[in-house]
Amino acid sequence: MFNIHDPYLFEDELAEDDRMIMEAAREYCQANLEPRALRGNQDEIFDPEIPKEMADMGLLGASIAEEYGGGGASQTAYGLIAREVERVDSGYRSFMSVQSSLVMVPIEKFGTEEQKQQYLPKLASAEMIGCFGLTEPDHGSDPSSMVTRAVPTDGGWVLNGAKTWITNSPIADVAIVWAKVKEEEKDVIRGFIVETSWKGVSTPHIKDKMSLRASETGELVFQDVFVPETHMFPEIRGLKGPFTCLNSARYGIAWGTVGAAEFCYERSRTYVGERKQFGHPLAANQLPQTKLANMLTDITTMQLLAWRLGQLRDAGKVDPAMISLAKRHNVGKALDIARIARDMHGGNGVTGDYRVIHHVMNLESVNTYEGTYDIHGLILGREITGIQAFVPKG
């Protein structure tokens, strides 16, 4: 019997724990997030209750060790949660990904024992909200050219600079900040845990985004901010630090976009089944049928890529290029599917009620952040040819 939601039956292969987490996340997202998604998007509202609700459901830091307040779940479970949240809204998934992957992962992987004890349980319970500052106004795809800098002072560092496009920054209590320091005459990127209440830190909100409208986005500005020595990650140096976090978040995006694409496909299937033109349901025409067939084919490849990547991450066998391939492919296909779904809904497709244009607009940001579609193409191109093409020759 052909399954029109999971044609290659990947859900049959899930471990029992992962399946239970997926089902609980789906129930919460459909019952509690879905009813708030339309207004959240139209009115640019990130409901402040959502972090606590997600924490109570164990959706924050799902794969962080239990001793630090995390869920100790598999990578597959983390991905399945992202899929359920993004089925509703990429903005809510962005909140969850930043908290779990871009803030908790670096503290768990690179932090001292004191840093882990101080921050991870509060981040898991949403007592604290976190953000991740890598992108700068003049340095996005090329973070190695960042100009934010920390210079040594008595007992710590003085931080100056600005980060932009920072998810969660206007509501964050704590920021993971990547900045340059001088070590043996060379500039080296180091990571800091900065509390946003500290003197000299400001987090202005970026207004009038037309995408991820329910997600709070802002800047992080540092003016002579004193950062105690205890708040630097002790060992990690260079872009390996931020890229480790980004790999985790990009993996979550590969899963999340499966949810957004599945939503658009299901909505389109229902719509063409109900909507009649020329005396017949739209679904009786060849073009809508082949559009649905293409969507399901793409969704199936997305599901299988994400599912296999989760297995490989759990087995510790992932190369970052595998994550680039899945992030790039899955976001690109989700965006194609959302745009076609928008078209299949005719005029209704531009209204908020059907929520397909909501996914189109959201996925435009998801295609850009965490490495653009083209930058991941260049990462793959470098692997395939052995030649880096980020910097033009000549």
Ligand SMILES: Cc1cc2nc3c(=O)[nH]c(=O)nc-3n(C[C@H](O)[C@H](O)[C@H](O)COP(=O)(O)OP(=O)(O)OC[C@H]3O[C@@H](n4cnc5c(N)ncnc54)[C@H](O)[C@@H]3O)c2cc1C
């Ligand atoms: C809603 C939203 C939330 C975000 N959240 C965060 C966050 O929480 N933390 C954070 O640090 N950042 C965040 N970002 C920033 C995001 O990661 C950057 O926008 C992204 O890395 C691209 O950088 P940029 O916008 O400066 O574009 P640019 O780097 O200026 O790129 C512009 C275009 O040029 C292309 N391009 C760039 N270099 C090359 C090249 N060598 N060859 C070919 N083409 C190239 C790109 O693919 C893109 O199409 C967020 C962005 C958005 C939109």
